Amino acid sequence: MTHWLLVMPIFIPLLTATACAFSFRARSLSSVISWCGAIANLCVAILLMQQVISNGLQVTAFGDWKAPFGIVFVADLLSASMVLITAIIGIAIVLYSTADLRSKPFYAIYHSLIHALLAGVMGSFLTGDIFNLYVFFEVMLITSFGLMVLGANKEQVDAAVKYVVLNLISTMVFLLAIGLLYGATGTLNMADLHAKVAQLPDTTMMLISGLFLFGFAIKASAFPVFSWLPASYHHLPSAIVALYAALLTKVGVYALMRVFTIVFDLVDSGYQPLLIVIAGLTMLTGVLGAASQFNIKRILSFHIISQIGYMLMGLAIYTPLAITGAIFYIIHHIIVKANLFLIGGFLKRKQGSDNLRELGGAYSAMPWLALLFLIPAFSLAGFPPLSGFWGKFLVIKASLLTEDYLLAATALFVGLMTIYSMTKIWAEAFWKPLPENAAAPASLTWKENCLYITPIAVLAVITVLIGLMVEPIYQLAETSATNLLNPQPYINAVLGGDGSPYAASLSIPAAPAGGMQQ
CATH class of the missing domain: 1.20.120 (Four Helix Bundle (Hemerythrin (Met), subunit A))
Known part of the structure; x- marks a missing residue:
C-alpha cells in the first residue's frame, strides 16, 4: 500500500x-x-x-x-x-x-x-533526492510558463518572459549546485548527503550551499530576487494566479527548509545571519510595495513577497519554535492567499475591473462576499483567533526568545502595514459607493455563482477552523520541525537503518495550561 x-x-x-x-x-x-x-x-x-x-x-x-x-x-x-x-x-x-x-x-x-x-x-x-527535485522544478517551470501564455495578449507574453528569465537563472544555478555537490560527494540522495556534506572543506560547503540558497531564493521570491513575481502575476487570469500564489513560492521555501536542515546545517553553512537579513528585507519591501498599489492583484502579489519573509524568518532563526511557526505559516498562507485572489477574481468578473478606483458598492450588493473577504483578509493581517495570528505569534515569539529584536519589530510593522492594505481594499471595493461612471455589474447565473462562491466559502471555513482548532495543526508543525532539526530517523528510514524512532504515531494532546512552548 x-x-x-x-x-x-x-x-x-x-x-x-x-x-x-x-x-x-x-x-x-x-x-x-x-x-x-x-x-x-x-x-x-x-x-x-x-x-x-x-x-x-x-x-x-x-x-x-x-x-x-x-x-x-x-x-x-x-x-x-x-x-x-x-x-x-x-x-x-x-x-x-x-x-x-x-x-x-x-x-x-x-x-x-x-x-x-x-x-x-x-x-x-x-x-x-536533489536531482529529482530539480526535475520536478522543471516540470513546474514548463507548465507554469504554458499557463501564462495560453490565449495571451501582449502584456501576458511580456510578463511570461520576465517570469521565465529569472526562473531560468534559478534553474541554471540550481543545476550548477547539483553538479558541484555530486562531484564533491558522489551522491544526491538527501539522507546520504547529510553525513557526506559534513566531511567537505568549509569553503566547498559554503560555495555549494550558497548556490542552493540563491537558486531557491529566486523560486521563493525572496529579497532581492523577487521582481519576477509582481511583474508577472497581475496579468494572469484569477484562477491561474491563485494557483501560483498558493503553491509556487512555497515549493521554494520548502526546498530551503529541506536542504538547509537535512543536507546542510544552516548555522554551520555560515548563511544564517544573511538569511535573517533577507527575511527582514523580504517582509519590508513586499509590504511597502503592496501599500503603494491600487490594483487588487498587484497588492496581493506584493503581499506574497512580504509573507514569504515570515516563513524565511522562521527558518533563519533556526530554533524548534521558529521552524514550527514557519511551517504553520506556510499551511495558513497557502489557503488564505489562494482565497484572496479568488475573491479578487470574482469581483473583477462582477464589476469588470480589479482597479480599486473603478470598484465600489460590493458590500451593499453582496454582503456575503464582504464577510468571505474579511475572513482571509483579517487572517493575512494576523487578527486573532484566525490562522495568520498563530503563525505570526510563533515566529515573533521565537525571535524575541533569541533576542532578534529588530527582526521582531520588522515583523510587527509589516503586520500593521498589511492591515492598511487589506483596509484599503475593503474601503475602496466594498464600502464606498460604486462610481457613477462604472459599468453595471455583470449578471451571473445561479450555477456560475455557486461555482465561484463554493471554493471561496470552503477555503474561508478552513481558515476559521485552523484558527479555532489550532492545537492539532500546531502539534503537526511542531513534530515536523523536530524531525527537520533532528533528521537521523529520516536518514535511518531512507538508507535502511532502524527508522523506529520516527515510526511512532503523531499524538494530538490537549493544549498545555501554559500555552505553546518552545
Missing part, C-alpha cells in the same frame, strides 16, 4: 493531464475528467496523511534500487501535509475555473496544464 500511496499523488495528475489533453474538443468531458482527477488526488492525499500519522515515515524505492543508488520517494509529516493541502487547492481551482474560464478556447489545455503543474508540485514535496 505504501508504494502506490507515494506514487499516486504524481501519477494521478499526470494521467488526468493526459486525458484532458486528448479531450480538448469536448469542454464538458474535460471538466469531468479534471474534477475526477482532483477528487481522486485528494482521496489519495488523505490516505497518505493517515498512513504517515499512524505508521510514521513512509519510503519507497523504485525498481528495488535502494537508497542512495535508486530513486526514492519519502513522505514524512511535512511532505504529507504539503501534498494534502496542494490537493485541496487543486480542487478549489478546478471548481473555480469551471465558471471563470469555461468560455476560453484553451479551456481543456488549461486543465491539462494545471494537473501537470500539480504533479510537479507534489513530486517536489515527495522526492528524496
Whole structure:
C-alpha cells in the first residue's frame, strides 16, 4: 500500500493531464475528467496523511534500487501535509475555473496544464533526492510558463518572459549546485548527503550551499530576487494566479527548509545571519510595495513577497519554535492567499475591473462576499483567533526568545502595514459607493455563482477552523520541525537503518495550561 500511496499523488495528475489533453474538443468531458482527477488526488492525499500519522515515515524505492543508488520517494509529516493541502487547492481551482474560464478556447489545455503543474508540485514535496527535485522544478517551470501564455495578449507574453528569465537563472544555478555537490560527494540522495556534506572543506560547503540558497531564493521570491513575481502575476487570469500564489513560492521555501536542515546545517553553512537579513528585507519591501498599489492583484502579489519573509524568518532563526511557526505559516498562507485572489477574481468578473478606483458598492450588493473577504483578509493581517495570528505569534515569539529584536519589530510593522492594505481594499471595493461612471455589474447565473462562491466559502471555513482548532495543526508543525532539526530517523528510514524512532504515531494532546512552548 505504501508504494502506490507515494506514487499516486504524481501519477494521478499526470494521467488526468493526459486525458484532458486528448479531450480538448469536448469542454464538458474535460471538466469531468479534471474534477475526477482532483477528487481522486485528494482521496489519495488523505490516505497518505493517515498512513504517515499512524505508521510514521513512509519510503519507497523504485525498481528495488535502494537508497542512495535508486530513486526514492519519502513522505514524512511535512511532505504529507504539503501534498494534502496542494490537493485541496487543486480542487478549489478546478471548481473555480469551471465558471471563470469555461468560455476560453484553451479551456481543456488549461486543465491539462494545471494537473501537470500539480504533479510537479507534489513530486517536489515527495522526492528524496536533489536531482529529482530539480526535475520536478522543471516540470513546474514548463507548465507554469504554458499557463501564462495560453490565449495571451501582449502584456501576458511580456510578463511570461520576465517570469521565465529569472526562473531560468534559478534553474541554471540550481543545476550548477547539483553538479558541484555530486562531484564533491558522489551522491544526491538527501539522507546520504547529510553525513557526506559534513566531511567537505568549509569553503566547498559554503560555495555549494550558497548556490542552493540563491537558486531557491529566486523560486521563493525572496529579497532581492523577487521582481519576477509582481511583474508577472497581475496579468494572469484569477484562477491561474491563485494557483501560483498558493503553491509556487512555497515549493521554494520548502526546498530551503529541506536542504538547509537535512543536507546542510544552516548555522554551520555560515548563511544564517544573511538569511535573517533577507527575511527582514523580504517582509519590508513586499509590504511597502503592496501599500503603494491600487490594483487588487498587484497588492496581493506584493503581499506574497512580504509573507514569504515570515516563513524565511522562521527558518533563519533556526530554533524548534521558529521552524514550527514557519511551517504553520506556510499551511495558513497557502489557503488564505489562494482565497484572496479568488475573491479578487470574482469581483473583477462582477464589476469588470480589479482597479480599486473603478470598484465600489460590493458590500451593499453582496454582503456575503464582504464577510468571505474579511475572513482571509483579517487572517493575512494576523487578527486573532484566525490562522495568520498563530503563525505570526510563533515566529515573533521565537525571535524575541533569541533576542532578534529588530527582526521582531520588522515583523510587527509589516503586520500593521498589511492591515492598511487589506483596509484599503475593503474601503475602496466594498464600502464606498460604486462610481457613477462604472459599468453595471455583470449578471451571473445561479450555477456560475455557486461555482465561484463554493471554493471561496470552503477555503474561508478552513481558515476559521485552523484558527479555532489550532492545537492539532500546531502539534503537526511542531513534530515536523523536530524531525527537520533532528533528521537521523529520516536518514535511518531512507538508507535502511532502524527508522523506529520516527515510526511512532503523531499524538494530538490537549493544549498545555501554559500555552505553546518552545
